[in-house]
Amino acid sequence: MDLTYTEEEEAFRAGLRTWLSRALPQLPPRPDPLDWPGRRAYDTTWQRMLYDAGYAGLHWPEEAGGRGATPTQHLIFLEETERAGAPYVGANFVGLLHAGPTIAAEGTPEQRARWLPPVLRGDEIWCQGFSEPDAGSDLAALRTRAVRDGDDYVVTGSKIWTSHAEVADWCELLVRTEPVSESVPKHRGITWLAMPMDAPGITVRPLRTLAGSTEFAEVFLDEVRVPAAHRVGAENDGWRVTMVTLSFERGTAFVGEVVACRRTLAELAAAAKANGRWDDATVRRQLGSLNAEFTALWRLTQWNVSAAGRGGGVPGVGGSVFKLRYSHARQELYDTAARVLGPDCLDLDRDWTLDRLSSLSYTIAAGTSQIQRNIVAERILGLPKGR
Amino acid sequence: MDFQLAEEQRALKSGMRELLAARFDRDALRAAVDRPAVDRALWRALGEAGFFALRLSEKEGGVGLGLPEAALLFEEAGRALLPGPLVATHLAAREVPGAATGETVVTRVDGPLVAWLDQADLVQGDAVDATPIRSLDPLTPLHRTTGTRTDAPHEAVLLTAAEQLGSAARTTELAVQHARQRAQFGQAVGAFQAVKHLCADMLVRTEVARAAVYAAAVTGDPYEIAGAKLLADEAAVRCARDCLQVHGGMGFTWEADVHLHLKRAWVRSEQWQSAEQAAEALAAAL
Ligand SMILES: Cc1cc2nc3c(=O)[nH]c(=O)nc-3n(C[C@H](O)[C@H](O)[C@H](O)COP(=O)(O)OP(=O)(O)OC[C@H]3O[C@@H](n4cnc5c(N)ncnc54)[C@H](O)[C@@H]3O)c2cc1C
Numbered sequence: 001m002d003l004t005y006t007e008e009e010e011a012f013r014a015g016l017r018t019w020l021s022r023a024l025p026q027l028p029p030r031p032d033p034l035d036w037p038g039r040r041a042y043d044t045t046w047q048r049m050l051y052d053a054g055y056a057g058l059h060w061p062e063e064a065g066g067r068g069a070t071p072t073q074h075l076i077f078l079e080e081t082e083r084a085g086a087p088y089v090g091a092n093f094v095g096l097l098h099a100g101p102t103i104a105a106e107g108t109p110e111q112r113a114r115w116l117p118p119v120l121r122g123d124e125i126w127c128q129g130f131s132e133p134d135a136g137s138d139l140a141a142l143r144t145r146a147v148r149d150g151d152d153y154v155v156t157g158s159k160i161w162t163s164h165a166e167v168a169d170w171c172e173l174l175v176r177t178e179p180v181s182e183s184v185p186k187h188r189g190i191t192w193l194a195m196p197m198d199a200p201g202i203t204v205r206p207l208r209t210l211a212g213s214t215e216f217a218e219v220f221l222d223e224v225r226v227p228a229a230h231r232v233g234a235e236n237d238g239w240r241v242t243m244v245t246l247s248f249e250r251g252t253a254f255v256g257e258v259v260a261c262r263r264t265l266a267e268l269a270a271a272a273k274a275n276g277r278w279d280d281a282t283v284r285r286q287l288g289s290l291n292a293e294f295t296a297l298w299r300l301t302q303w304n305v306s307a308a309g310r311g312g313g314v315p316g317v318g319g320s321v322f323k324l325r326y327s328h329a330r331q332e333l334y335d336t337a338a339r340v341l342g343p344d345c346l347d348l349d350r351d352w353t354l355d356r357l358s359s360l361s362y363t364i365a366a367g368t369s370q371i372q373r374n375i376v377a378e379r380i381l382g383l384p385k386g387r
Numbered sequence: 388m389d390f391q392l393a394e395e396q397r398a399l400k401s402g403m404r405e406l407l408a409a410r411f412d413r414d415a416l417r418a419a420v421d422r423p424a425v426d427r428a429l430w431r432a433l434g435e436a437g438f439f440a441l442r443l444s445e446k447e448g449g450v451g452l453g454l455p456e457a458a459l460l461f462e463e464a465g466r467a468l469l470p471g472p473l474v475a476t477h478l479a480a481r482e483v484p485g486a487a488t489g490e491t492v493v494t495r496v497d498g499p500l501v502a503w504l505d506q507a508d509l510v511q512g513d514a515v516d517a518t519p520i521r522s523l524d525p526l527t528p529l530h531r532t533t534g535t536r537t538d539a540p541h542e543a544v545l546l547t548a549a550e551q552l553g554s555a556a557r558t559t560e561l562a563v564q565h566a567r568q569r570a571q572f573g574q575a576v577g578a579f580q581a582v583k584h585l586c587a588d589m590l591v592r593t594e595v596a597r598a599a600v601y602a603a604a605v606t607g608d609p610y611e612i613a614g615a616k617l618l619a620d621e622a623a624v625r626c627a628r629d630c631l632q633v634h635g636g637m638g639f640t641w642e643a644d645v646h647l648h649l650k651r652a653w654v655r656s657e658q659w660q661s662a663e664q665a666a667e668a669l670a671a672a673l
Contacts, residue, residue: 001389001390001391001392001393001396001455001601001604001605002388002389002390002393002605003388003390003602003605003606004388005388006388009388072388075388265673266673269670269673281667284666284667284670285663285666285667285670286666287669287670287673288665288666288667288668288669288670288671288672288673289617289666289669291610291614291669291670291672291673292599292613292614292615292617292618292665292666292669293614293618295599295602295610295611295614296595296596296598296599296602296614296615296618297595297598299390299598299599299601299602300594300595300598302388302390302598302602303390303391303597303598303601305390306388306389306390306391307391309389310389310391318594321590321591321594321595324587324588324591325591325595370580370584372587373580373583373584373587373588374580374583374584374587376587376590376591377577377583377584377586377587377590378583380590381563381586381587381590382563382567383563383566383567383575383577383578383582383583383586384567384574384575384577384578385578386574386575386577386578386579386580386583
């Protein structure tokens with residue numbers, strides 16, 4: 001068990017720190033969090049800066065245009081960018097963290113050449129069209145149909161909760177290419193497609209979140225033509241490809257945020273000291289135990305990353321263990337903030353308030369806590385599948 | 388950075404598990420419940436295996452290993468519910484003759500409590516006014532003293548946390564085993580989501596505690612150690628409770644081992660550093 005970083009890793013960290021200290025002041029002002037076109041522009045500008053400095057797609061394999069960095073270097077990257085207050089991946093989330101890695105792992109050489117460089121440069125952003133109105137947790141129950149017509153698939157159906165669909169160029173889309181029947185169980189007959197968001201027949205209807213923003217949308221698909229060449233993996237083999245996507249989504253997606261939570265906790269302690277709530281032993285101890293919580297979650301991250309480093313890169317189900325605890329801890333953090341800050345936590349102009357609202361999605365998005373528990377129980381503990 | 392067990396650490400841990408399986412199996416455990424006493428022969432076997440002398444240098448007749456290795460051994464001890472003042476004796480290995488080899492059993496006054504007073508060869512601290520209480524845990528005889536809680540050595544806190552971790556991992560395992568075997572309504576109870584989710588939460592608690600305990604053992608940082616104790620106490624207590632629940636009526640019997648884990652977890656939660664002390668230490672670090 002070694003928690004010290006090698007000389008090489010420390011050198012990488014030092015280089016990154018220096019670069020961050022020069023790069024961050026050059027960023028344009030942060031956009032209004034409710035302004036998605038503004039956020040897209042901001043996030044992709046940042047991505048371009050990373051690309052020019054050689055930090056784009058750090059954890060991607062070199063054949064895919066990445067730096068082939070070790071999981072530990074990726075961790076250092078997330079730690080340092082958070083610590084420096086750099087922008088979060090934001091609009092680049094899907095492309096960089098799961099569509100890209102999926103194409104890198106499962107795509108043809110032509111597909112990699114077409115889609116990966118623009119993701120790394122910040123030229124194109126992706127959204128995720130998995131969930132449907134009647135297929136959320138039960139993702140394989142999806143009904144959006146794709147029928148082969150010459151060189152195209154003709155897609156009809158609808159998707160929901162599609163984050164930043166309004167501003168995306170591409171969508172990682174799951175479709176049904178074979179109807180469910182006695183001989184075709186629902187997990188078969190699914191295909192993974194890359195759909196251009198400007199194709200005729202696509203209507204995006206923004207949905208308003210409880211935070212008042214429109215960060216996700218409903219996407220209606222009316223005979224949208226998607227070239228068959230945009231299929232990743234074989235026809236009807238999409239469920240397997242999806243599992244690859246989900247392992248990336250659940251495995252690494254929240255890692256950097258733990259660092260942010262530790263910073264937020266320190267700010268909260270400072271606020272409590274300033275407004276006198278620190279004198280309340282219950283509040284103080286609650287802050288202390290959150291300190292234990294986020295420190296442990298950071299250590300668990302290092303543990304998982306080290307395990308992935310030994311196991312060859314694809315994150316394992318350890319991501320579900322992490323996500324379960326983290327999503328609840330994050331919500332507890334903001335509940336404690338409300339105790340410390342009192343009425344200030346009702347003011348929508350305070351960052352705390354908006355962050356508290358957004359933390360409510362963490363136990364739902366990317367698989368609800370209940371679904372994560374099923375995964376932990378069945379895939380790690382080997383308990384029988386059931387109802 | 389490679390935050391995973393090294394090959395030698397893995398071997399050390401499995402060696403300890405084998406030793407305990409051979410010398411302190413379930414029959415021995417239940418015999419100890421009926422007649423709690425420090426098993427001197429076992430204590431010496433632990434001494435021979437380096438359990439107490441682990442962190443002494445080879446010059447001092449020790450093994451020359453560190454806190455991480457000690458934590459791994461104490462995790463195994465916690466898993467097996469090994470009784471006796473293990474932490475106090477381990478801590479005394481340098482200064483008390485015979486402690487390192489397991490010849491001398493050492494206990495220590497820990498705030499208002501002292502464990503194994505009648506069985507120990509040596510008591511550290513003031514136990515003059517100690518009066519026996521009927522201990523909740525059949526495997527830990529306790530005396531009350533007039534002392535108050537003081538700051539315990541960090542190593543004691545950490546090694547106790549490691550024992551709690553071992554206990555949490557064990558009750559998780561016991562619950563999962565039972566959930567796979569026990570059938571109701573025509574299927575294994577582990578197929579019911581209500582049961583499955585209890586088990587999943589047990590694993591999550593255990594793994595978070597594991598990361599905290601191992602990391603604290605590596606850094607030796609007092610704040611991280613406090614966090615490890617807080618999380619490991621919680622994991623041990625709550626996993627034992629959930630394990631009891633998963634066992635149904637069987638869980639409420641003297642016959643099942645679950646209560647032994649829960650009672651010991653409660654005792655350890657009161658030892659060396661309380662939850663309040665840990666939380667205050669962690670708050671002070673903010
Ligand atoms: C902020 C946000 C962003 C999102 N972004 C995207 C996106 O970009 N692309 C995308 O495709 N999707 C996205 N999602 C969708 C998300 O993946 C789904 O909301 C989630 O998987 C849950 O599905 P559902 O909403 O249909 O809820 P349901 O599946 O209807 O769940 C309702 C309740 O039932 C419980 N439940 C369901 N099945 C089970 C079961 N087997 N066992 C126990 N309990 C169960 C759930 O835990 C939940 O409590 C996003 C969601 C949010 C909140």
